[in-house]
Amino acid sequence: MKRTLVNETLLKIGEEVKLYGWVDTKRDHGKITFVDLRDFTGKIQCVGQDKMSELTTESVVEVMGIVRKRPQNLINPNIDTGTIEVEVGSYKLLNKCGELPIPVDSTGYEIKEELRFKYRYLDLRRERMQKIIRLRSKFIEGIRKSLFKKDFVEVETPILTKSTREGARDFIVPSRHFPGKFYALPQSPQQYKQLLMTAGFERYFQIAKCVRDEDTRSDRGYEFTQLDLEMSFVSEEDVMHVVEEAVVSAVESLSAKIKSKKFQVFSYKEALEKYGSEKFDLRTDKEKEDGVLAFVWVNRFPFFKKVDVKDAAEVEDSKSGYTFTHNPFSRPIDEHLPWHLKGEHIEEILTTQYDLVCNGYEVGGGSLRAYTEDVLRSTYKIMGYSEGEILGSVGHMFEAFKLGTPPHGGIALGLDRLVMLASNEESLKETIAFPMTGNGKTSVMDAPSDVDPKLLSELGLSISS
Numbered sequence: 001m002k003r004t005l006v007n008e009t010l011l012k013i014g015e016e017v018k019l020y021g022w023v024d025t026k027r028d029h030g031k032i033t034f035v036d037l038r039d040f041t042g043k044i045q046c047v048g049q050d051k052m053s054e055l056t057t058e059s060v061v062e063v064m065g066i067v068r069k070r071p072q073n074l075i076n077p078n079i080d081t082g083t084i085e086v087e088v089g090s091y092k093l094l095n096k097c098g099e100l101p102i103p104v105d106s107t108g109y110e111i112k113e114e115l116r117f118k119y120r121y122l123d124l125r126r127e128r129m130q131k132i133i134r135l136r137s138k139f140i141e142g143i144r145k146s147l148f149k150k151d152f153v154e155v156e157t158p159i160l161t162k163s164t165r166e167g168a169r170d171f172i173v174p175s176r177h178f179p180g181k182f183y184a185l186p187q188s189p190q191q192y193k194q195l196l197m198t199a200g201f202e203r204y205f206q207i208a209k210c211v212r213d214e215d216t217r218s219d220r221g222y223e224f225t226q227l228d229l230e231m232s233f234v235s236e237e238d239v240m241h242v243v244e245e246a247v248v249s250a251v252e253s254l255s256a257k258i259k260s261k262k263f264q265v266f267s268y269k270e271a272l273e274k275y276g277s278e279k280f281d282l283r284t285d286k287e288k289e290d291g292v293l294a295f296v297w298v299n300r301f302p303f304f305k306k307v308d309v310k311d312a313a314e315v316e317d318s319k320s321g322y323t324f325t326h327n328p329f330s331r332p333i334d335e336h337l338p339w340h341l342k343g344e345h346i347e348e349i350l351t352t353q354y355d356l357v358c359n360g361y362e363v364g365g366g367s368l369r370a371y372t373e374d375v376l377r378s379t380y381k382i383m384g385y386s387e388g389e390i391l392g393s394v395g396h397m398f399e400a401f402k403l404g405t406p407p408h409g410g411i412a413l414g415l416d417r418l419v420m421l422a423s424n425e426e427s428l429k430e431t432i433a434f435p436m437t438g439n440g441k442t443s444v445m446d447a448p449s450d451v452d453p454k455l456l457s458e459l460g461l462s463i464s465s
């Protein structure tokens, strides 16, 4: 007999069905046992005469029985199948659930993070987490649909790569074949997506994993996911327009509310003057209560800033005391290109950077890019790099730029942050299936962990402390 899903039972009154799922709740009334069976489509009450009392909550079961209408006075308005129930003929206990280390029938906010993440597979069973992870998937579907309609091509870029220098420390991976040499995990697909423009794809996107060795904060770990895109022969407005359409269509597919489908644009200077910050919130108090999403663009940022000596990655990235504010691969605005090329008025040079802000959070950022050698070389010169250091860092990009790279620009949106806002949560970790704890430990599996000394010696490594 074929499986029936819980949400199909309403159409099967009087018929025999076979259901699979988890014991959501169990109530023993002497000879009769009531079990609410849960699958991914919903819950249904199953009634056992002299059976099922051995079941524990969260056990996995197969239930065979007849779908019956409930008498009027026993209707449960709280579940979709509240007008029916299953009269159980037989059942199989497929896997008995032991004592639960954490409850799964609450919101979960009351449970310690470490415990939630150790048993994340249980934690994810709770209704709130099921909703968020499914909303995340729908959001990605909405974005994909919108971009595919515009002829974007989804391309994967490498995970083992060379340092991409985007303002954070790299995670590095030792190489067995080249002892003493290391790969870096990508801080973003920035250079590869630009090379895909050289390759002639013109419209690229990817749901990309990025890894940055930044101090973990209470609401984020080392990994995050970006919706990364790049386009050739575009203006800033072209990229912004594509993003607006994709974000609006994805948000609408979640039935979330959006303040305006056209996102206002503020320059960085205007934002500071008007709101005192480049991350501001345009919502009224009423809109905040209603969970409305308010998007705005901020552009015309300074290209460079003085290095923050407390930021180790900034100190390392810069040799001159100046570093980029957003992205070393950006282009300055046309009016400031002459200054940029001559290394003059460094603090006044504005970049083509545009950031997307939602409800006071930065949810994305991008720019038009350097696509000729002189512009990118000047950026690194301003940061104090010698010719040798420049070639070592971005020499491969210079080669590509000399082999027919079109003008291009793009953006990356923080998917975790967008999902957090769309689901009205306050931590990025609530939107990630298997997040890290605040001190950088993985969910469920205990990493980082020791490795076999044999592995280390194959890699030519030894631990000094």
Ligand code: ASP
Residues within 6 Å of the ligand: 166, 187, 188, 189, 190, 229, 327, 365, 366, 367, 410, 411, 412
């Ligand atoms: N690569 C940039 C980042 O990760 C985004 C972009 O400019 O496309 O922040």
